[in-house]
Amino acid sequence: MKITPEIVAAHGLKPDEYAHILRVLNREPNITxxxxxxxxxxxxxxxxxxxxxxxxxxTTGPQVVCGPGENAGVVDIGDGQVAIxxxxxxxxxSFIEPYQGAATGVGGIMRDVFTMGARPVANxxxxxxxATDYARTRHLVSGVVAGIGGYGNCIGVPTVGGEVNFxxxxxxxxxxxxxxxxxxxxxxxxxxxxxxxGNPVVYVGSKTGRDGIHGASMASAEFDENSEEKRxxxxxxxxxxxKLLLEACLELMAGDAVIAIQDMGAAGLTCSAVEMAxxxxxxxxxxxxxxxxxxxxxxxxxxxxxxxxxxMLMVLHPDRTEAARAIFxxxxxxxxxxxxxxxxxxxxxxxxxxxxxxxxxxxxxxxxPVYQRPWTPTQPASYLAAKDVPDTDDxxxxxxxxxxxxxxxxxxxxxxxxxxxVMGDTVQRPGGDAAVVRVHGSRKGIAATxxxxxRYCAASPFEGGKQAIAEAFRNLSxxxxxxxxxxxxxxxxxxxxxxxxxxxxxxxEGISEACRALGMPIVSGNVxxxxxxxGVAIPPTPAIxxxxxxxxxxxxxxxxxxxxxxxxxxxxxTAGHLGQSLYAREIAGRTDGAPPAVDLAAERRNGDFIxxxxxxxxxxxxxxxxxxxxxxxxxxxxxAGDRGCTVTLPDAASPRHAYLFGEDQARYVLSIAPGRxxxxxxxxxxKQVPFTxxxxxxxxxxxxxxxxxxxxAALRRAHENWFPEFMEG
Amino acid sequence: MKSCVIVFPGSNxxxxxxxxxxxxxxxxxxxxxxxxxxxxxxDLIVLPGGFSxxxxxxxxxxxxRAPIMxxxxxxxxxxxxxxxxxxxxxxxxxxxxxxxxxxxxAGLKFICRDIFLKVENIHxxxxxxxxxxxxxxxxxxxxxxxxxxxxxxxxxLESANRxxxxxxxxxxxxxxxxxxxxxxxxxxxxxxxxxxVLGMMPHPERLISPExxxxxxxxxxxxxxxxxxxx
Numbered sequence: 001m002k003i004t005p006e007i008v009a010a011h012g013l014k015p016d017e018y019a020h021i022l023r024v025l026n027r028e029p030n031i032t033x034x035x036x037x038x039x040x041x042x043x044x045x046x047x048x049x050x051x052x053x054x055x056x057x058x059t060t061g062p063q064v065v066c067g068p069g070e071n072a073g074v075v076d077i078g079d080g081q082v083a084i085x086x087x088x089x090x091x092x093x094s095f096i097e098p099y100q101g102a103a104t105g106v107g108g109i110m111r112d113v114f115t116m117g118a119r120p121v122a123n124x125x126x127x128x129x130x131a132t133d134y135a136r137t138r139h140l141v142s143g144v145v146a147g148i149g150g151y152g153n154c155i156g157v158p159t160v161g162g163e164v165n166f167x168x169x170x171x172x173x174x175x176x177x178x179x180x181x182x183x184x185x186x187x188x189x190x191x192x193x194x195x196x197x198g199n200p201v202v203y204v205g206s207k208t209g210r211d212g213i214h215g216a217s218m219a220s221a222e223f224d225e226n227s228e229e230k231r232x233x234x235x236x237x238x239x240x241x242x243k244l245l246l247e248a249c250l251e252l253m254a255g256d257a258v259i260a261i262q263d264m265g266a267a268g269l270t271c272s273a274v275e276m277a278x279x280x281x282x283x284x285x286x287x288x289x290x291x292x293x294x295x296x297x298x299x300x301x302x303x304x305x306x307x308x309x310x311x312m313l314m315v316l317h318p319d320r321t322e323a324a325r326a327i328f329x330x331x332x333x334x335x336x337x338x339x340x341x342x343x344x345x346x347x348x349x350x351x352x353x354x355x356x357x358x359x360x361x362x363x364x365x366x367x368x369p370v371y372q373r374p375w376t377p378t379q380p381a382s383y384l385a386a387k388d389v390p391d392t393d394d395x396x397x398x399x400x401x402x403x404x405x406x407x408x409x410x411x412x413x414x415x416x417x418x419x420x421x422v423m424g425d426t427v428q429r430p431g432g433d434a435a436v437v438r439v440h441g442s443r444k445g446i447a448a449t450x451x452x453x454x455r456y457c458a459a460s461p462f463e464g465g466k467q468a469i470a471e472a473f474r475n476l477s478x479x480x481x482x483x484x485x486x487x488x489x490x491x492x493x494x495x496x497x498x499x500x501x502x503x504x505x506x507x508x509e510g511i512s513e514a515c516r517a518l519g520m521p522i523v524s525g526n527v528x529x530x531x532x533x534x535g536v537a538i539p540p541t542p543a544i545x546x547x548x549x550x551x552x553x554x555x556x557x558x559x560x561x562x563x564x565x566x567x568x569x570x571x572x573x574t575a576g577h578l579g580q581s582l583y584a585r586e587i588a589g590r591t592d593g594a595p596p597a598v599d600l601a602a603e604r605r606n607g608d609f610i611x612x613x614x615x616x617x618x619x620x621x622x623x624x625x626x627x628x629x630x631x632x633x634x635x636x637x638x639x640a641g642d643r644g645c646t647v648t649l650p651d652a653a654s655p656r657h658a659y660l661f662g663e664d665q666a667r668y669v670l671s672i673a674p675g676r677x678x679x680x681x682x683x684x685x686x687k688q689v690p691f692t693x694x695x696x697x698x699x700x701x702x703x704x705x706x707x708x709x710x711x712x713a714a715l716r717r718a719h720e721n722w723f724p725e726f727m728e729g
Numbered sequence: 730m731k732s733c734v735i736v737f738p739g740s741n742x743x744x745x746x747x748x749x750x751x752x753x754x755x756x757x758x759x760x761x762x763x764x765x766x767x768x769x770x771x772d773l774i775v776l777p778g779g780f781s782x783x784x785x786x787x788x789x790x791x792x793x794r795a796p797i798m799x800x801x802x803x804x805x806x807x808x809x810x811x812x813x814x815x816x817x818x819x820x821x822x823x824x825x826x827x828x829x830x831x832x833x834x835a836g837l838k839f840i841c842r843d844i845f846l847k848v849e850n851i852h853x854x855x856x857x858x859x860x861x862x863x864x865x866x867x868x869x870x871x872x873x874x875x876x877x878x879x880x881x882x883x884x885x886l887e888s889a890n891r892x893x894x895x896x897x898x899x900x901x902x903x904x905x906x907x908x909x910x911x912x913x914x915x916x917x918x919x920x921x922x923x924x925x926v927l928g929m930m931p932h933p934e935r936l937i938s939p940e941x942x943x944x945x946x947x948x949x950x951x952x953x954x955x956x957x958x959x960x
Contacts, residue, residue, distance in 0.1 A: 149839050153870070154780040156741020240739050240783025332738065419841045419870045421932075422778075424745040427940045438940065553940055 001031045011038035017369055024363045032301045032349065033357045036364065039267035039305055040274060043529050046368035049495035050527040053508045061521045063484050065186065071112040071263060072182075073523025074189055075485045077549050081439065082186045083446055084118040087126070087179035087489040087545040089528035093234040094176040098143025102176050103151040103237040104309055109180040110157065111263035114246050115312065117190040117253045118182025121423060122437045123152050125162040125178050126450040126489065126543040130171030132406045132726060137166070140174050142727065147237075148178070149417040154239035155246065158426050159418035160435035163450050166406045169458075172533035177489040179545040181448055183439060190253060192262040192272075194280035194315045194341050199259060201273070201284060201339035202321070204328050205245045205311040208269070209294035211235050212307025241310040241333070248331040249312065257320030264311040270304045272313040273339075274347055278365035283344035288351040292334040300351040315341060375501035381459040384579035384593025386658035395631070395660065396709035398587055399702070402628050402661075403635055404718025406726070407582055413723035431640065432559050433475040433624055436550065445550035447481035453627070454539040456595035459580050461503045461540055465510025466598040470665055472546035473518045474624035477607040478668060480557045480614035481548030486515055488525035488544055493537025495529045503540040504529075511542060517600035518607075520546060557614045559623040561641030564698035566620050567677045568645055570630065572606050572667030573690045576658025582628050583661035595663075602666040609689045610668050618676045618683075625667040631660040633669045634694075635702060635715055644699035644712055650692055660704075671697055732758040732773040732957060735801065737792045737820075742778030742934065746814065749934035750775070753947065754954035763795040772957050773810050774801055776817030778870070778932060788831060788873040789819030798824055810854045810956065811926045815871055818918070818928030827921055827928045828886070829878030834871070835911025841870040843943070844909055846917055846931060847897040850890050853924040854956050858948035864901045865945040867931040869909060869917075874930040876912035876919075886919055893927055894918035 001007075008018045011034055021029060021037055029037065043049060059067035065082055066074035072086035090105025102125075110120045125148055130137045152159045157180070212235035252258060260280065262272040269291070277284040288303050298306075316324055321337065328335035342348070347364060349357040392398040402408050415430040427445055428436035434449040451471040457464030469486065476483045488511065493500040515521055531538040550556055578584045579593025613619050621641065625633045638644050649659060672680055684691045701708040702715070732750055736743045743760065750758045750773075759769055763781075768774065781792035792798075798820075805811045805826055813821040821827040834840060843866050848859040859865065878886065886892055894917040898907045908915045910930075918929025933946030 146838070153839055153841075153872075154739070154741075154783060156779060238783070240780060240785065243739055243741065243780070243783075416842050417839045419839075421841065421868055421870065421935050421941075422741060422745065424748055424935060424941065427942075429942070 003028055003034055011035065012042050013038055017041060020369065024367065032304060033359055035301050035305050036270050036357060036359060039270045040364045041368045044266055045271055047527055048369050049371050049373050049529060051370050052372055053505060057508065057512045058515045058521045059523065061519065064521055064523055067523045068525060070191055071115045073485060073487060074116065075523060076186065077439065077444065077446065080186050082184055082189060083181055083547055084113050084116050084184055085179065085181040085487055085547055086112050086524035087177055087487045087543065088112065088526040089489050089491060090176045090178060091174065091491065091528055091531060094144055095174050097234040098140050099147035099150065100234050100236050102144040102147030104235045105176050105178040106148050106151040107237045107239060107242050107309055108265050109178045110155065110242065111265065113180045113182035114249055115190065115261050115263040116184065117188045118184035119250060120157045120180050120182045121425065122181045122435065122448055123157055123159040123178065124448055124450050124545060125176065127162065127164045128170045128175035128541060129166050130174065131168040132166050134168065134171045138727060138729060144176055145414050145417050151237055151239045153419040155243045156422050158420045158422050160420050160426055160437060161430050161448055161450065164411055164414065165454060167454065167539060169539040173531045173538050175491050175538065175541055177543045179450060179487065181446060181547060188253060190258055190261050192260050192276050192279055194260040194276040194282050196259065197282065197341055197343045199315050199341045200318055200321050200337045201286065201341065202314045202316050203291060203311065203336045203338045204314065205333055206238060206241050206308055207292040207294040207334060208303055208306045209308045210298065210302055210306060213302060213305045235307050235309050237309050244331045244333055245310050245312065248328050248333055252324055252327050257316050257324045258314055259317060260315040262313050264313055266307065267305065268307050268311065269313065274361060274364050276313065276315060277347060277361045283342035283346045283361060284339060285342050285348045286339040288349060290336050290338045292336050300349060300356040304349065373495050373501045374498045375505050376498040377502050378461050378506055381592060381594040384584065384590065386576050386578050386655050389578045389584050389588045389590055391655060391657045392587060395704060399631055399635060399710055400715060400718045402582055402586060402632060403715055404722045405586060407586065408628050408632060409722035410720050411723065412720060413727060427553050428479060428556060428558060433478040434481065436479055436553065436556055438553055443552050445553040445556060447476050447479050447548040447550060449475040450543060450545045451475060452541055452543045454541045455580050457507055457540040457542065459593065459595045461506025462510040463595050463598055465507035465542060466514040466600065467595065467665060468542055468544040469511055469514035469518060469520060470598045470600065470603045471624065471626055472544045473520060473603060473607055474668065476546060476548035477611045478557065478622045478624045480555050480611055481550045482611065483518060483520045483546060483548045485523045486520045486544055486546045488522055488542055490525065490527045491531055491538060491541040491543065492529050493532045500537055507540055507542045514600055518604055555615045557619055557622040559637050559640050560621055561637050561643040561645065561671055561697045562620040563673065564643060565674060566671040566697040567674055568647065568694045568696060569670045569672060570667065570692040570694050571610055571670060571689060572602065574659055574662065574664050574667065576655065576662040577664045578658050578662050581661060581663040583657065596665050598665045605687065606666045606668065606689055609684065609687050610670065613680055613683065618672060618680045619670050620673055621671040623669050625669060626663065629661040629663050637669060638702060638712055639716055639719060642712065643697050644701045644703065645695055645697050646699065646703040647695035648705055731756060731771050732775060733761045733768060733771045734758045734775045734777055735761050735763060735797055737763040737781035737795060739781045739783050740777050740779035742814065742932065746775050746777045746934045749937050749950045752937055753950035754957050756957065761797060763792065763797050766796045766800060768797065768800045768804060773812065773953055774804060776813040776820050778815030778817060781816055781820065789816060789823040792820045793823035802826060805926050808923065808925050812855060813928040814932055814934065815930055818930055819873060821926065821928040826926055827919055828882045829876055831873045832875040832877050833873050834875050839872040840909055841868065843868050844931065845897050845899050845907065846894040847901055847903060849892045849895055850920060853920055853927065855927045855949055855952060856893060858952040864897060864899065866936065866943055867933050867946055868935045869931045871930055874910040874912065876916040878913065883913060887914065889922065891920045892916055893920050894929055
């Protein structure tokens with residue numbers, strides 16, 4: 001086949017990129033080779049627009065065993081164990097085919113984790129959908145949630161947390177970001193670096209079919225009104241096979257057969273083979289005649305670009321190959337020797353007796369173009385003063401509207417469709433600040449959260465980026481966990497537009513600064529660009545996933561008020577910042593204004609303080625103050641504990657609506673047994689942690705300055721009913 | 730004396746139930762792979778939850794025809810206690826060891842949440858540590874838990890007091906509102922004629938310690954443990 005400019009363009013390669021290929025090869029590539037280049041050099045696999053910025057992020061720390069560059073990040077959790085985790089996007093497929101798109105996103109992220117030798121112990125997901133009155137939203141919510149549940153429930157890994165936003169900015173480009181956390185022994189972590197010459201390259205798992213061909217390229221292009229036609233590029237998941245693959249891989253990894261292993265994710269066989277060879281400085285020979293295929297007559301091109309799910313590629317010790325085969329036979333999975341490592345530095349593919357590709361590994365892996373894309377900083381939004389945002393004449397009704405609206409309503413409708421208890425270690429279920437899973441067989445716990453506030457990022461990428469990390473830090477601290485490390489899933493529009501690139505750069509800089517200040521380095525992640533449809537980009541959405549460690553789960557805090565008479569304390573300073581708050585948007589209809597500034601020193605000080613207090617047993621409940629502000633945080637604690645509260649605002653607190661609904665950062669609400677009050681307050685003074693005593697726990701109402709503003713029963717109805725009623729339409 | 734847990738491809742609560750058995754009895758159960766044809770000598774057999782064979786075809790349908798099931802069936806008929814939890818219950822009905830079928834939940838969605846159960850029969854090895862009519866909180870986690878049987882079968886179950894658990898409210902009210910999945914007569918678990926085979930959709934193994942936010946499942950495993958120790 002003659003390679004025409006049209007064919008080059010159809011492969012998502014720019015003319016200058018193709019010129020570079022001609023230069024390094026010193027000849028024209030054939031169609032298979034062109035496909036391989038397109039798979040390796042697309043945005044999704046090569047990070048060509050983001051790489052220069054990703055390099056600036058903090059990725060190291062004493063707790064970091066392995067940072068970005070492997071299948072997932074690895075962090076020390078003590079006692080000879082590590083946590084391995086990552087978050088990844090599956091946005092485009094989920095918009096086209098929500099059930100399978102979301103399901104295979106979950107399957108893919110779990111493979112990233114068990115490829116490294118870890119047993120997955122928890123899944124989370126960060127979801128963004130379009131407006132609630134947009135025709136397609138319900139269908140997408142329903143399909144995505146069913147797909148996530150369908151995959152995670154079947155494989156038997158609990159889905160314990162996550163977040164959901166609705167915004168018209170996602171109408172035609174939803175975001176499905178899936179996170180997985182696994183636990184492994186520190187001396188049993190597996191990497192993707194091949195070594196040795198003449199070692200067998202082994203294919204295991206599902207057979208290869210024609211599904212998902214060019215999935216990674218699709219993920220690197222904008223959408224238009226014809227996106228529906230891309231449905232055949234969405235892969236179909238089989239969680240049952242993945243469960244078998246998980247057990248077989250972990251059984252194999254208990255021995256010493258594996259030299260290198262890489263899951264076949266985006267760009268399947270191509271990416272996994274090139275990655276292993278490139279990291280080992282080796283060449284690799286593949287014979288496609290041995291690849292297990294689901295259908296006959298597949299071409300080399302199709303096999304190399306298929307994204308069939310539930311497949312792994314490994315380099316094994318030659319004398320362990322037959323023992324390895326026996327394991328996969330027992331789990332009734334395909335096991336095929338499809339090639340070997342070589343010392344040529346070339347990626348050679350044979351099919352039906354002919355060489356169908358012969359390419360330099362280093363060029364494929366390392367010489368993908370890297371772009372320094374032009375960018376323009378986002379115009380800073382001006383400060384929105386509280387006096388310019390109207391007060392509410394009915395605090396109770398306003399509270400019910402927020403708590404019973406799309407942004408804050410209970411997500412129970414979603415998480416009850418996820419098995420969040422399987423594996424028997426879920427010690428903090430969904431609905432709190434962070435989920436906590438016990439490290440099996442120990443008293444330790446891993447806390448996990450996902451966070452970002454896209455409306456903040458849109459108004460100020462830098463502050464929004466900082467805030468995403470700060471909120472993750474707070475959510476982990478509020479359960480008593482020490483924040484350990486971060487994974488990021490950077491969802492943005494078309495990077496070839498300078499204003500989008502400006503959002504990207506601003507967010508990265510904010511995230512980096514906060515990660516440094518709060519000791520939460522980035523250890524893994526993924527970039528999803530081109531989230532646009534017909535030229536309209538999504539709000540900048542750098543979703544953050546973070547984990548923390550509890551040394552003793554008995555010390556864990558939850559958000560639920562526990563005991564009538566407990567003292568309620570607000571930690572942190574309240575200036576009453578209403579810009580970009582839910583109150584300003586949903587109640588006052590103001591979408592302008594700068595987001596709250598994030599004081600990272602205050603975050604650190606306040607977070608460290610409340611964590612110490614939780615661990616020392618001084619706190620009966622803790623909750624970070626975020627979306628919706630103070631009154632929402634109090635209401636969530638009251639609903640969770642089924643106990644009301646009586647709160648008196650301090651005299652200096654004005655204007656009142658700004659105090660109640662402002663979204664100032666670095667704040668927490670604590671409840672404290674009366675006998676511990678003095679000790680905690682003394683400790684706060686000693687550490688110069690600002691605090692305000694607000695009132696006490698008890699009753700069946702939220703009572704504000706002597707007046708009941710809502711009964712718990714009415715608030716609960718509003719909070720619990722919104723989601724099911726929305727979904728029932 | 731010991732217990733066995735049957736593991737099918739796709740079982741995923743096998744470890745959880747093994748942990749519960751060990752916590753109550755101090756003894757590790759023996760895990761038995763589905764393709765075995767013989768069962769070791771044991772005093773209790775557990776069919777764990779999960780998605781055996783991916784729930785493809787019908788939940789439990791393929792597992793019910795696994796090689797080990799012939800041996801299991803013989804043991805069950807000889808009186809060995811057999812406990813089927815969730816997918817295990819589905820397998821027992823598909824294997825004909827318990828009557829009826831578990832259909833798709835009436836609401837069509839997968840449901841994972843704590844529910845309340847009324848203990849309806851305590852005269853068996855599984856429930857003897859519960860009080861008659863006791864209300865217990867146990868999680869469910871299933872897509873296909875909607876119990877169905879024809880009228881004659883249902884009559885037989887009811888008149889022989891073979892319903893072990895029913896879905897109820899926190900105060901013990903067996904009502905339509907307390908029925909999470911559309912099961913006939915709010916049935917959550919049933920016994921065979923001789924009372925040595927129990928199938929139930931809820932997961933008692935998930936609430937066996939305070940840190941898992943409940944202990945109501947523990948009594949079943951304690952009862953079975955004393956059986957294991959005295960047998």
